[in-house]
Amino acid sequence: MNKIEKLLLFILDRAHKGGIKDLSDFQVFKIFYNLQIYSIRYTGSELVPNVNFIREKNGPISIDVYHSLEKLRANHYIETKVIENKAYIYPRHANRLGKKSIKFDFTLGETIFLDNFLSDLLLFSQKALKELTYNTEPMKEIVKKEKGKIKKGEILDLKKVLIDQDVMEAYSNS
Amino acid sequence: MTFLIGDIPFYDRYIFTDTGRIAPHYGFVLLPEKATQYQSSNLCCVITSKTPKAWGFLLLRTKYPFLDKNSYICFNRKDLVPKSGLDNKIQPRGRLSRSDLNKTFKLLKKSLYIIKDFASDKYIRGVIIYEWKKAIQGKII
Numbered sequence: 001m002n003k004i005e006k007l008l009l010f011i012l013d014r015a016h017k018g019g020i021k022d023l024s025d026f027q028v029f030k031i032f033y034n035l036q037i038y039s040i041r042y043t044g045s046e047l048v049p050n051v052n053f054i055r056e057k058n059g060p061i062s063i064d065v066y067h068s069l070e071k072l073r074a075n076h077y078i079e080t081k082v083i084e085n086k087a088y089i090y091p092r093h094a095n096r097l098g099k100k101s102i103k104f105d106f107t108l109g110e111t112i113f114l115d116n117f118l119s120d121l122l123l124f125s126q127k128a129l130k131e132l133t134y135n136t137e138p139m140k141e142i143v144k145k146e147k148g149k150i151k152k153g154e155i156l157d158l159k160k161v162l163i164d165q166d167v168m169e170a171y172s173n174s
Numbered sequence: 175m176t177f178l179i180g181d182i183p184f185y186d187r188y189i190f191t192d193t194g195r196i197a198p199h200y201g202f203v204l205l206p207e208k209a210t211q212y213q214s215s216n217l218c219c220v221i222t223s224k225t226p227k228a229w230g231f232l233l234l235r236t237k238y239p240f241l242d243k244n245s246y247i248c249f250n251r252k253d254l255v256p257k258s259g260l261d262n263k264i265q266p267r268g269r270l271s272r273s274d275l276n277k278t279f280k281l282l283k284k285s286l287y288i289i290k291d292f293a294s295d296k297y298i299r300g301v302i303i304y305e306w307k308k309a310i311q312g313k314i315i
Contacts, residue, residue: 017212042300108254109295112217116209116301166303170283 001102003048004068007032007114009077010104012097014118022081022094023122026058028069030129031121033060037136038117040161044171047110055142055154059133069095076100137161176207177216179309180275181266182238187259188220190251191292200267201255202247204282204293205305215254217293217302221245229285231278233270240267247278249285252293279306 011031015023023031032051039047053060072078079098082091106114124132133139138156145151177183181203188199201218210217221233223245230246238245247270270278286299293299 038304039297039300042304043296045296107295107297108213108292109297111212112205112209113297113301115212116205116305119208119211164300164303164307166283166307167300170287170299170303 002068004051004064005072005077006102006104006106007035007048008065008068008072009097009102010106010114011118011122012078012095013104014115015122016097018119018122020122022096024126025069025093025095026126027129028095029061029065030059030133031118032062032065034121034129034132034136035114035117036158037138037161039113040158041164042167043113044163044167046158047113053138053156053158055151055156057150057152059130059139060156072098077102175265176211177203177266178206179203179305180270182221182240182268182270183216183218183266184261184263185255185259186261188218188255189253189259190220191253191255192251196259200241200245201253202270203266204252204302209301209305210254213254214258215256217298218253218255220248220251220253222248226250229281229289231274231281233274237271238268249278249281250289252289252291254292276310279310282306 008028011028012023033053036046036048036051039045051062051064053062069078073080076098077100078095081094083094085092134143137160138158141160142151142154142156182200183203184200186198187196188201189196200221201216202221203216203218205217207216223243226246226248229250230248233241233245233247235241235244283303286294286302293302
């Protein structure tokens with residue numbers, strides 16, 4: 001199992017442990033994206049290397065994450081219910097842990113990092129998650145270039161993420 | 175009781191992560207418990223009355239009267255201390271003042287990059303800096 005798949009299961013595991021019944025595809029993509037951003041900003045590198053995100057109507061999505069979700073569904077690690085949503089044109093894909101499970105092998109540092117940020121991100125509403133996502137440097141950069149017309153399919157440049165100043169300062173003083 | 179950054183609980187069994195040694199000590203909480211809840215532990219710096227050679231932050235008994243004597247937060251050692259070692263009395267015993275929290279941030283940051291222990295892991299370092307900035311500035315970055 002690759003790290004994207006393990007991270008997806010970890011997110012759903014912590015949602016389950018936190019009493020959250022399921023997560024929509026939108027939540028899964030945005031939480032995954034924001035974990036990558038936090039990792040770059042506070043550690044200087046991606047949590048999962050080489051994952052591309054592209055601009056979609058509602059913000060970044062990842063084909064790598066999409067394929068991993070599909071694989072986990074096919075292998076019964078994730079159960080997905082498609083629920084009609086009258087308030088919205090698209091149905092909600094409600095994801096939760098399936099019958100099969102894994103033992104997570106993230107390092108202690110990665111686990112503490114994930115638990116810290118997930119404890120916040122999992123409580124965010126879809127609206128708040130969208131707002132957080134649109135406030136990241138790669139999304140701001142794309143939106144600035146779009147001038148009102150969404151550039152679907154454009155790859156987000158994660159190199160635009162700024163390293164936190166205190167992290168930088170501590171590195172340069174060490 | 176879940177702890178936040180700056181809380182000072184008392185452990186009658188404070189377990190040092192690197193050596194496994196156990197002794198009664200106050201701990202200084204470095205991360206909110208949401209980060210370490212699945213480890214059933216708190217990330218702490220030990221507090222001791224012995225004057226450290228370096229990396230110590232003095233806590234005066236006049237300002238922190240729950241302490242028996244003047245003591246030091248030792249930023250040169252960080253431990254993931256099991257909550258099972260907490261004593262049964264009211265916890266935390268105290269909390270670092272906001273002004274002392276601001277003063278210690280610089281020392282803490284430096285220690286994270288110079289002292290080589292499990293907290294110098296880049297992910298733990300990053301989380302500590304993120305959460306401390308939130309605690310000090312009162313905002314999410």
